[in-house]
Amino acid sequence: MVVSFELNKSFNGFALMLACLCLLADSAWAQDKNIEKSFPNVVMIDAKIDGQPGFGAGIVIGTRAGRIYIATADHVVRSGRREATDIQVRFRFLPGVRFDARLLEHKDKGLDVAIISVAGGSNQIPEGEFKFDILGVSGDLERGSDVHPLGNPSANAWGVALNPEKVDNRKATVIAFQSSYIQGGHSGGALLDSCGDVVGMIVRDNAPNGEAVRIESVLDFLKQSNYPVDLNKTGGCAGGDVQVVDNNGALSLSVGGTIAIENGAIFRGRPIVALVWSTDKGDGDISFDEQAQLNGLNFQIDLNGPPPDPVLFVIGNVRLGIGALVVYDDANGDGIGTRDEMVGGSPTNMITYLQGNFGEAMRDAGEEPDTMMQLPQGYALTRSITPQERGKSGGFDDLVPIPPQRVYLIVPKNRTDIKFPNWT
Numbered sequence: 001m002v003v004s005f006e007l008n009k010s011f012n013g014f015a016l017m018l019a020c021l022c023l024l025a026d027s028a029w030a031q032d033k034n035i036e037k038s039f040p041n042v043v044m045i046d047a048k049i050d051g052q053p054g055f056g057a058g059i060v061i062g063t064r065a066g067r068i069y070i071a072t073a074d075h076v077v078r079s080g081r082r083e084a085t086d087i088q089v090r091f092r093f094l095p096g097v098r099f100d101a102r103l104l105e106h107k108d109k110g111l112d113v114a115i116i117s118v119a120g121g122s123n124q125i126p127e128g129e130f131k132f133d134i135l136g137v138s139g140d141l142e143r144g145s146d147v148h149p150l151g152n153p154s155a156n157a158w159g160v161a162l163n164p165e166k167v168d169n170r171k172a173t174v175i176a177f178q179s180s181y182i183q184g185g186h187s188g189g190a191l192l193d194s195c196g197d198v199v200g201m202i203v204r205d206n207a208p209n210g211e212a213v214r215i216e217s218v219l220d221f222l223k224q225s226n227y228p229v230d231l232n233k234t235g236g237c238a239g240g241d242v243q244v245v246d247n248n249g250a251l252s253l254s255v256g257g258t259i260a261i262e263n264g265a266i267f268r269g270r271p272i273v274a275l276v277w278s279t280d281k282g283d284g285d286i287s288f289d290e291q292a293q294l295n296g297l298n299f300q301i302d303l304n305g306p307p308p309d310p311v312l313f314v315i316g317n318v319r320l321g322i323g324a325l326v327v328y329d330d331a332n333g334d335g336i337g338t339r340d341e342m343v344g345g346s347p348t349n350m351i352t353y354l355q356g357n358f359g360e361a362m363r364d365a366g367e368e369p370d371t372m373m374q375l376p377q378g379y380a381l382t383r384s385i386t387p388q389e390r391g392k393s394g395g396f397d398d399l400v401p402i403p404p405q406r407v408y409l410i411v412p413k414n415r416t417d418i419k420f421p422n423w424t
Contacts, residue, residue, distance in 0.1 A: 035148050035160060035196040038134045039092045042150050042190050043070055044157045045101070045116075047077055047084035057151035057189030058089070058116065059201055060130055061219065062228030066121030068130075069227050071218055072188035073203045074107050074114040089118050092158060093129045106225040111173060111213050112203040113221055135231040136197030138175060138214040140357055141167050146374070147175070149182050149202055149210060151189025159185075164194060165210070173217040175200045182210040195376045198231070253379035255351065256300040257407030259327055264413035265343070269331040272340075273299045273409065275351060277311035277323045299409075301325070303379055307353050318356035322399070324420055325349060327409050344411030347419035352382045352399050372399050381407070384421030 041060040046053065056076035062069050070089065077084040087101040101116045120127055141147070146164035153159040161181035168176040175191060182205050191200035191212035200212030219229050259271060306312075307321040314320075326345035354375045375382070382399040412418060 035150070035192050037131060037196045038150065038190055038192055038198055039158055040129050040131055041134060041198070042092070042158065044090040044152045045070075045072060045076060045087065045188060046090075046098070047087040049077075049079045049082055049084045054084070055152050055155050055185050056187045057185070057202075059188070059190050059198065059218075061222060062132075062230035063120060063127050063130070064228040066119065068118045068120045068125065068127065069222075070101070070116050070118065071201060071222060072114055072116060073201065074109060074112045075203075076188045077103050077114050077116065078107070087116060089116070090157065091125065091129070094125070099123055099125070106221075106227070108221045111217055111221060113201065113213060113218055115222065115225070115227060130230075132230040133232045134197050135215065135219075136193045136195070136199040138170065138199040138216060141170050141175060141193065141199060143167055143169060146194040147177050147199070148192040148194075148196075149177070149179060149186050149189065149205075149212075150192055151186035151202055151205070153181070153183040153185045153205070155185055168209070170214075173214055175212045175214055177210050177212070178208055179210045180207055182207050186210070194374070195378070253303045253351065253381070254300060255325075255381055255407055256298070257325075257409060259297040259299065259344070259409045259411060261297070261344075261411045262413045265411050267329050267343070269329055269333055269340075271297075271343075271411070272328045272330045273301070274326050274328060275301055275303075275323045276326050277307055277321055301351075303351070306355065312353075318354070318358055320355075320358070321353035323351040323353075325351070325407060325409055326420075327411055341415070342418070343415060344409055344418055345420055346407055346409050348383050348421055349402070349407050350382050350384055350399060350421050352380050352401075354378065354380070375399065375401055381405075 043058045043060060045056045045058050047056075048054070054076065056073060058070040058072035058076075060068060061071050077087060083103055087103060088098040089101045090098055099118050101118045104115045104117060107114045118125070143166075145167040147167055148160055148164055150158065150160045159181075161179070165177050165179040165181070168178050170176075177191070182202075184205055186202045186205035189202045190198045191202055191210075193199045198215050200215050201218050202210060202212045204211035215231075219231065222229055259273070306319070307323070311323075312319045312321050324345055327343050329341045329343045331340055352375055354377055356377075358372055358375060380401040383402050385398050385400060410419070
């Protein structure tokens with residue numbers, strides 16, 4: 001089936017495609033990429049140096065022959081030539097249990113990196129709990145990028161601030177960031193980007209200035225020392241090279257909500273909710289998938305895997321998809337066709353898909369991106385803002401990610417009152 005239409009002046013000149021959508025009773029919203037996904041690989045460390053207790057954190061970087069290998073800050077387990085004793089490790093998925101750890105000989109004093117190991121097999125530690133596809137790209141961080149220090153601040157296990165901290169600068173091996181939350185005990189823990197991927201290992205934990213060794217430098221040292229490194233790159237939150245995204249559940253989004261129908265609005269048939277992608281192909285006619293009927297006025301959209309290529313804007317190494325949530329009046333009860341009318345939608349919320357480094361692409365195109373640099377890689381529920389809200393006019397850049405919430409699709413009494421986000 002083929003249909004052509006346009007939303008309003010905001011989408012003028014763009015063809016629109018309907019993408020996969022299921023309609024269920026309950027509201028739901030989920031994003032796999034969040035800071036908690038790296039928690040299983042960040043461990044809490046307690047140790048004694050000359051009988052004095054200390055604490056910090058570490059990052060599980062790999063396993064081999066029944067042993068679990070953990071990178072940490074060298075100053076957590078050494079002081080000059082003195083080495084820590086009674087080193088114990090705690091895992092997030094085994095609350096209340098402590099495991100003896102062994103300090104290994106290799107260290108890099110310049111980077112402040114050390115390695116410890118724990119016997120996994122004999123302790124029956126479930127290695128399947130570790131998530132190794134959490135390796136971010138520190139090179140994508142810029143001044144002002146959001147980061148999350150995760151560690152053992154003041155012995156507050158797996159402590160992380162409610163609000164993101166900001167990158168100050170990035171050097172050859174170090175990421176400097178500003179933080180009002182960082183404190184003793186963060187050292188050895190992970191610095192996460194806004195998608196929850198590991199981009200550094202914290203080595204300085206004195207507020208307001210924190211430092212982390214770039215994760216690539218840590219792993220290079222470990223590989224040179226012949227330790228197992230199982231961490232896998234995700235492509236980076238801010239981008240990295242465009243990669244093929246497989247449909248294994250790592251890329252998904254569920255958005256739920258309710259249709260709010262104004263008094264006096266009339267349906268000729270049944271309502272259908274659709275996700276409509278804008279494209280720059282300019283050919284007008286495109287195909288779309290059949291849509292399911294709502295359960296009452298509640299809906300849920302489940303997305304798995306990237307949008308189809310025809311609906312993606314390609315800018316350098318960036319692939320960008322922007323979709324509107326709309327309501328159709330299925331007059332004939334046979335799914336959306338050329339005679340069916342669009343009767344409503346969300347006036348503020350959109351769904352955005354991003355793959356690649358948006359900031360770099362915009363700079364290459366001579367633009368000055370602002371809010372869209374906050375978008376995580378993958379899917380995000382977003383809000384469109386006006387140039388006045390943004391504080392400047394023009395630009396290819398007015399979508400901001402928003403936290404989970406119920407989405408309302410407005411069906412006005414008069415079709416001329418339909419409103420959509422002013423994405424330009």
